[in-house]
Amino acid sequence: MPSLELLDRARLLVVTGKGGTGKTTVAAALAVAAGLRGRRTLVVEVEGRQGLAGLFGRRFLDHQERRVAERVKGLAVDPEASLREYLGRYGFAPLARLLTWARLTHFITAAAPGLGDVLLVGKVWEASTRAQGGYDLVVLDAPPTGRVVPFLRAPQTVAELARVGPIRHQAEQVRELLDDRERTGVVLACVPEELPVAETLEGVASLRAAALPVASVVANRVTADRLGGRAARLAALAKDPAPLAEAAGRAGAGLDAPALGVLLAEARDRQRQVARERRLLRELRAGVGGLPVVELPFLAGGVGRPEEVRALAGHLAAPEPAPGATGREPRAARAEAGA
Amino acid sequence: MSPAATRTAAVARAASPLAELARSARIVVCCGSGGVGKTSTAAAVALWAAEAGRRTCVLTIDPARRLAQALGLDLLSNSPRPVTGKGLPAGGPGSLDAMMLDMRRTFDEVIERYARDEEQADRILANRFYQRLSSTLAGTQEYMAMEKLYELHESQRYDLLVVDTPPTRSALDFLDAPDNLNELLDARAFRLLIAPAQRIGRGYLRGLNMATTAMTRMVRRVTGSELLADVGEFFAAFEGMYDGFKERARLVYDQLKHPSTAFVVVATPEEAALREAAFFAGRLAADRMPLGALVVNRVHQSGPVPEVPAAARRRLAAGGADGRLLADLLELHDGLEALAAAERRRVRSLLASVPNLGVVTVPLLADDVHDVQGLRRLGGYLFAEPAAPRKQG
Numbered sequence: 001m002p003s004l005e006l007l008d009r010a011r012l013l014v015v016t017g018k019g020g021t022g023k024t025t026v027a028a029a030l031a032v033a034a035g036l037r038g039r040r041t042l043v044v045e046v047e048g049r050q051g052l053a054g055l056f057g058r059r060f061l062d063h064q065e066r067r068v069a070e071r072v073k074g075l076a077v078d079p080e081a082s083l084r085e086y087l088g089r090y091g092f093a094p095l096a097r098l099l100t101w102a103r104l105t106h107f108i109t110a111a112a113p114g115l116g117d118v119l120l121v122g123k124v125w126e127a128s129t130r131a132q133g134g135y136d137l138v139v140l141d142a143p144p145t146g147r148v149v150p151f152l153r154a155p156q157t158v159a160e161l162a163r164v165g166p167i168r169h170q171a172e173q174v175r176e177l178l179d180d181r182e183r184t185g186v187v188l189a190c191v192p193e194e195l196p197v198a199e200t201l202e203g204v205a206s207l208r209a210a211a212l213p214v215a216s217v218v219a220n221r222v223t224a225d226r227l228g229g230r231a232a233r234l235a236a237l238a239k240d241p242a243p244l245a246e247a248a249g250r251a252g253a254g255l256d257a258p259a260l261g262v263l264l265a266e267a268r269d270r271q272r273q274v275a276r277e278r279r280l281l282r283e284l285r286a287g288v289g290g291l292p293v294v295e296l297p298f299l300a301g302g303v304g305r306p307e308e309v310r311a312l313a314g315h316l317a318a319p320e321p322a323p324g325a326t327g328r329e330p331r332a333a334r335a336e337a338g339a
Numbered sequence: 340m341s342p343a344a345t346r347t348a349a350v351a352r353a354a355s356p357l358a359e360l361a362r363s364a365r366i367v368v369c370c371g372s373g374g375v376g377k378t379s380t381a382a383a384v385a386l387w388a389a390e391a392g393r394r395t396c397v398l399t400i401d402p403a404r405r406l407a408q409a410l411g412l413d414l415l416s417n418s419p420r421p422v423t424g425k426g427l428p429a430g431g432p433g434s435l436d437a438m439m440l441d442m443r444r445t446f447d448e449v450i451e452r453y454a455r456d457e458e459q460a461d462r463i464l465a466n467r468f469y470q471r472l473s474s475t476l477a478g479t480q481e482y483m484a485m486e487k488l489y490e491l492h493e494s495q496r497y498d499l500l501v502v503d504t505p506p507t508r509s510a511l512d513f514l515d516a517p518d519n520l521n522e523l524l525d526a527r528a529f530r531l532l533i534a535p536a537q538r539i540g541r542g543y544l545r546g547l548n549m550a551t552t553a554m555t556r557m558v559r560r561v562t563g564s565e566l567l568a569d570v571g572e573f574f575a576a577f578e579g580m581y582d583g584f585k586e587r588a589r590l591v592y593d594q595l596k597h598p599s600t601a602f603v604v605v606a607t608p609e610e611a612a613l614r615e616a617a618f619f620a621g622r623l624a625a626d627r628m629p630l631g632a633l634v635v636n637r638v639h640q641s642g643p644v645p646e647v648p649a650a651a652r653r654r655l656a657a658g659g660a661d662g663r664l665l666a667d668l669l670e671l672h673d674g675l676e677a678l679a680a681a682e683r684r685r686v687r688s689l690l691a692s693v694p695n696l697g698v699v700t701v702p703l704l705a706d707d708v709h710d711v712q713g714l715r716r717l718g719g720y721l722f723a724e725p726a727a728p729r730k731q732g
Contacts (some may be wrong), residue, residue, distance in 0.1 A: 020612070022376015051611075144373070161513035193710065196374065226667055233664065241340075247662040253647045253652035255665075262642030263668040266675055272705055300678045 006215050007316065010185045012128045012177065013215070016148040017189030018199040022220040024051040025309065026189040027141035029296070030218075032313035035071035039136035042127055044075045046120040047143060052076065057306045065127075069306070075127070075136075082119040085126075093096070117154030118171075125174045128183075145188065148306035149210045152178055157273050178212060185215025192222055192277035192286065201287040217291055218279055218316075220300040225274045229268060236273065238264050324338045356632040356697030357603070357720050361388040361499070364601045365493060366594070367631065370504045371605035372615035376636040376701075379708040380605050381503035382437075384715040389435035393498040396436040396491060398484070417441040417448075419491070422711075436497070445483040453583040459576060468573040482588075488590045546603050601631030606689075608638050608682035613689045618694040632697040634721065635686055643677040644669075699723075 006013070015028055016024035024045070025320045041064060042190060052077070053061045056068035061076040068074035074150050128138040128209050143151045150157070154173035178184055186207055192199040207214045227234065240317035241260050248255040255263070285293050361384055369381040376507060378399060385397035419436035447464060452458035463643045464471050484502065491500055514611055596598065602623050606616035616633060623630045647655075647669055655666040701720040706716050 009452060018374065054614075080668075134538060155588060191374075212671045226671055227664075230664060233660070236663070237664075243661050244665055247655065247665050249660055251658060251662060251665075253651040253655060253665070255647060255667075259644045261646050263665070263672055266672055268669050268672060269705065270675075276706075300674060302610040304614075305410065 006187075007037055007137075008039070009182070010137060011183040012185070013049060013137065013188045013211075014142045014178075014184065015139060015189060016142045016145050016203065017194045018146075018203075019144050021196050021200075023189040024141050024142065025055060025312065026187065026220060026296070027139050028052055028055045028309045029316055030187065031072045031074075031137075031139040032069050032241075032309055033187075034137045034139070035069055036313060039071065040134075041072045041073060041137045042135045043072060043139045044077060044127065045141040045143065046122055046124070047141075048076065049306070050076065052141060054304060055306065055309050069310075073165055077120050077123045079116045079119050082123045084266045086119055086122055093181045093234055095123070097268045105216070107247065113324060117151050121174055122170055123150060125170075125177055128177060129173075129180045136178065137243065145206075148186075148203070149206050149212070153210060173201050181213040184213050186212050187208035188217045189220055190217055191220050192280045192284075194280065196225050197280045197287075200284065204288050204291065214291060217288055217293045219284065219293055219295045221296045222281070223270070223273050223277055223298050225278075227271060227274075231271060234264065234267055237266065261279035271282045274284055349412065355699055357384060357387075357634070357699055358722050360384075360601045361722070362391060362393075362629045363599075364499060364631070365597075365599040366488065366601070367499065367501045367694050368490045368504060368595070368600065368602045369502065369605055370602060370619055372612050375605050375607045376708075377605045377611050378503045379714065379717055379723065380603070380634050380636065381720055383434055383714045384603070384706070385501040386435075386497070386501045386711065386714045387718040387722055388501070389433040390431070392431060392433040392495070394432075394434050395499045395501065396497045397503065398437075398488060398491070398501040399439050417487075419496075430572055440484055440487055441505045442483045445487050447485055449483070449584075449587075453587075463573065466573045468575060485591045485595070486587070487596055489587075491595060575642045586657045591685075594632045596626075596628060598629055601629050603634060605634045605636065606686055607636050610685060613685050617689050617692050620696065624693070630696065632699060633690070633693075635698060635700045637703045638686075639675060639679045641672060641679050644672050644676075667682075699713070 007030065013028040015023055015030065017026070027043055028233060031041045034041040043052060045061065050060050052074055053059060056065075056074060058068065061068075061074045063076065063078040063081040063164075065073045065075045093198075099323050124138060129141075142148050147310075155174045187204055188200050188207075190196050204214055206218070214261065241257065241264065244256075244260050244264075245257065247253075248260065281293065281295070294316070296315055299308050301308060367381075367384060369377045369379050369384070381399070382397055382624060385395045387393040398419075417438070417440070419438040422435045422437050450463050450469075451460045454463065484504070488500060488502055604613040604616045604619050604623075613635075619635070620630055652666055652669060655662040655669075686698065686700070690698060699721055701717065704713075706713065706715065708714055
């Protein structure tokens with residue numbers, strides 16, 4: 001299983017995706033799955049959205065690495081704290097203190113475009129390559145697809161302006177890690193809907209054009225096909241529901257014709273949904289050229305709580321047999337689609 | 340769950356609050372988190388208003404160009420163009436234009452407007468720091484969208500402007516953008532840092548001067564580049580333009596607060612989207628912005644099916660192929676019903692936190708909205724009469 005192999009091997013997983021595709025959820029689930037598989041993992045958010053905290057049942061996360069799940073720590077990178085750390089690391093501690101005193105840190109990270117991203121990426125690099133008390137894997141909840149390439153390449157962009165000096169040096173080290181297929185993998189979260197699929201394909205192309213190691217697509221919220229193989233029978237019953245009424249009568253189910261009509265209509269909607277998702281997933285698979293596409297089921301309760309993240313992590317840690325196979329439904333996760 | 344409960348699948352509502360907005364508002368701002376159908380909602384509201392006879396323009400600042408896909412526009416433009424889609428009415432007083440904001444071009448126009456002369460404008464436009472600032476600084480996009488919105492509003496060319504915003508987080512920047520950008524452009528402290536020597540002559544400032552000079556040296560060592568020189572040059576070139584910027588930002592902000600503007604928060608019944616919607620509604624209330632309505636897209640609905648006892652279900656499952664199929668259909672229905680109920684609960688708890696918010700629910704549609712027909716179908720739900728029975732399926 002490609003995703004499984006990635007979970008066991010990678011040092012850094014960068015998770016991106018179009019807004020609303022569950023990028024943060026996928027990042028959290030990947031981290032928990034890696035933890036389940038015995039790896040010491042850090043999951044990092046960089047956009048100050050506090051999206052991870054709730055998924056781990058916490059009010060917030062900050063610039064301290066804190067335990068959030070089995071073998072998993074969480075971190076919300078703060079650009080200002082990163083700037084102070086960064087300056088300290090390169091022997092500019094007095095400057096860091098002066099900046100803090102003058103409350104200019106925020107201003108500088110806001111004013112020098114890309115510098116904020118450089119610091120955020122720099123922090124992720126530091127955590128991924130930390131020698132002592134470090135991690136086997138860092139999972140980054142990165143900016144959305146539209147911004148991820150400039151984000152990851154920010155160190156280089158600034159390095160082009162900064163021809164010498166520590167920024168340049170660090171940019172080269174960051175680049176080495178990001179370009180290394182053995183250590184780094186970019187994962188795109190997607191949902192089986194038209195525009196997200198189109199944007200995922202664009203995202204894969206732009207990441208590849210930037211020579212970033214795209215590793216996998218996670219198709220999130222896939223509707224399970226509970227009626228697989230019985231489409232013809234359902235179509236026949238929709239025309240003539242008499243056999244269904246007989247079956248109901250024999251079993252004493254107390255379902256009249258209108259109720260059976262509702263059930264058949266709901267089944268038809270569900271089949272349409274499944275068929276549409278299957279078509280989109282086929283387009284996705286065809287468009288990403290051999291990239292593994294891993295499916296996660298739609299969870300009826302939504303994904304907002306640790307138990308749901310664990311359910312998804314369970315899928316990732318021990319994925320379903322073959323991609324594209326009829327999705328089995330986990331007991332806790334009754335599938336219904338969001339289009 | 341009782342059949343009666345499932346029949347009232349939509350959250351109870353009075354007349355569609357959107358109808359009033361689309362008839363009388365001058366500006367409608369659609370906001371919400373990513374992937375909730377904001378763009379389609381904005382376009383459907385605009386289409387409905389146009390068909391109701393108003394001269395309407397819909398603007399998007401979404402770089403994903405989703406509106407383009409929905410409206411058959413495929414170019415980034417900085418002026419509105421008539422929407423040409425199949426099924427648009429030819430006559431009537433109403434009209435529908437659309438534009439996707441070219442943020443960079445708008446920023447350039449703003450510079451050109453406020454510059455003393457062409458020379459100052461050229462100096463700024465050629466500055467490397469400006470070129471980066473105008474395309475990368477968070478909030479710039481929102482600020483420019485508001486700028487364009489205000490410009491179109493002032494032009495009086497339209498009765499109604501409908502704006503589609505980027506996802507919530509940025510949409511908040513959208514309220515802050517005028518302040519943030521002004522803070523940046525007007526940051527005297529920063530200008531001090533860049534070019535302290537010429538300005539500060541007075542004795543008591545000399546100590547500060549020395550400190551900032553030392554800092555500048557260190558910053559130069561860290562960045563090892565002409566970055567700071569570019570920044571300094573940018574601020575120098577900007578001298579004298581701050582007041583114009585500030586005044587304009589204030590006008591824009593006032594217009595957003597005006598009763599003829601309405602914010603529409605768009606969500607889906609998922610936990611995360613509703614949380615964002617609640618957060619945004621709270622933020623709008625705090626800024627005393629006119630909140631018009633909540634639109635919840637992609638709501639699941641189940642039809643009325645009587646409860647089937649477990650024993651009967653077991654007999655069905657043990658019966659022939661049709662019996663097993665029926666058992667599966669019942670299970671499918673249970674799942675759908677539970678999902679619909681969970682969604683209603685989530686929407687209700689959001690509404691409890693935001694008093695007096697009109698809500699419009701749109702059922703999960705069988706197809707993505709990507710043409711005028713789709714927008715009109717969506718509009719049918721957005722502007723439905725209160726008691727309109729929902730067709731199943």
